[in-house]
Amino acid sequence: MIRFEQLPELSLYVHLPWCVRKCPYCDFNSHELKSPLPEQAYIDALIQDLQSSLPQIWGRPVVSVFIGGGTPSLFSAQSMQRLLSEIRSLVPLIPDAEITMEANPGTFDAERFAGFRDAGVNRLSLGVQSFMDSQLHALGRVHDAEQARRAIAQAKPLFDRLNIDLMFGLPGQSLEALEAELDILSGFEPSHVSLYQLTLEPNTLFAVRPPSGLPDDDLLADMQSLVIERLAQRGLVRYEISGFAAPGQECRHNLNYWSFGDYLGIGAGAHGKLSFADRIVRTVRPRHPDGFMRQPAEGGTETPVRPEDLPFEFMLNALRLIQGVPSGRWAQTTGIQVGSHPFLLDRIGLAQSRGLMSVRPDRFQASARGIELLNDLQSLFLP
Helix, strand or coil, X not given: CCCCCCCCCEEEEEEECEECCCCCCCCCCCEECCCCCCHHHHHHHHXXXXXXXXXXXXXXXXXEEEEEECCHHHCCHHHHHHHHHHHHHHCCEEEEEEEEEEECHHHCCHHHHHHHHHHCXXXXXXXXXXXXXXXXXXXXXXXXXXXXXXXXXXXXXXXXXXXXXXXXXCCCCCHHXXXXXXXXXXXXXXXXXXXXXXXXXXXXXXXXXXXXXXXXXXXXXXXXXXXXHHHHXXXXXXXXXXXXXXXXXXXXXXXXXXCCXXXXXXXXXXXXXXXXXXXXXXXXXXXXXXXXXXXXXXXXXXXXXXXXXXHHHXXXXXXXXXXCEECCHHXXXXXXXXXXXXXXXXXXXXXXXXXXXXXXXXXXXXXXXXXXXXXXXXXXCCC
């Protein structure tokens, strides 16, 4: 039985769903902008959504805010100022709350982004993906390599915390080409990098029409090793499967996700996870922006998480962290004592016997082999 004495940390996710063009690999709830951006109407709807959600999170401090998309940087600095002012007036943000906004280099304008900073955004995540024009074209990105470089150079003086998103395993990409990408990246002396392998997700254009020349498994393994080695040389430690950071520069919002904290999701298609005294629920808002703006406080779904599903949900997140999580984190975020869930103990023992988890009573952590076979390890915890 789930029973919380103290609820986990709470974050806020805000979804702004529009982009200039839908990328063929993207499976996020994003919508190509084909008419003028309905900024004010959407901000109105977000505020109404948050107001209607207050009874679910009343009085709980918010440790981080993440504004994702889509391309949030399509919105004006004035809209961001209004949104963040309303958030501050409605929920108790902690004094040093991390406030992240995603941005596309093709939408970068130094004056407008200074306005985002002045509105309260203190961490920027730039979706660069590649420094090569040929790859950016293959990925359907709306910016070019020069715009990417310029955006990074102009963003660094504005934001103390800056993330650069890159991808590897791209069509026709060789190990030497990836090394050239990493050389360019290193020249910017980044403090945080998210580096993802291109995957063909269902319900994307690439799933229907896969690009040719994708690297094979052996080359992908070599690429992963190169990424880890080269970023470590630059002082960026791999703290999460796809996350690399200088000390103290880890993404606090994502750390709350991976350690199975709570998050309220507002906006079209936004997902959330919320804990109450005796239950945990998953929430989803209506996907289409028009439907969300018509009824921002209605039409979403709320699904209780069954106790038997908690081992998988917990480990799906926690085992992404290279150092794992303290074993006490289980009870803190599930409301169930470890000894009261025989299935959890059985699965941990099985994972340890196969060399996929470290044998430590104080920590749930994937071994080096478990990190390599993470999907196999996580699937052991399916009910």
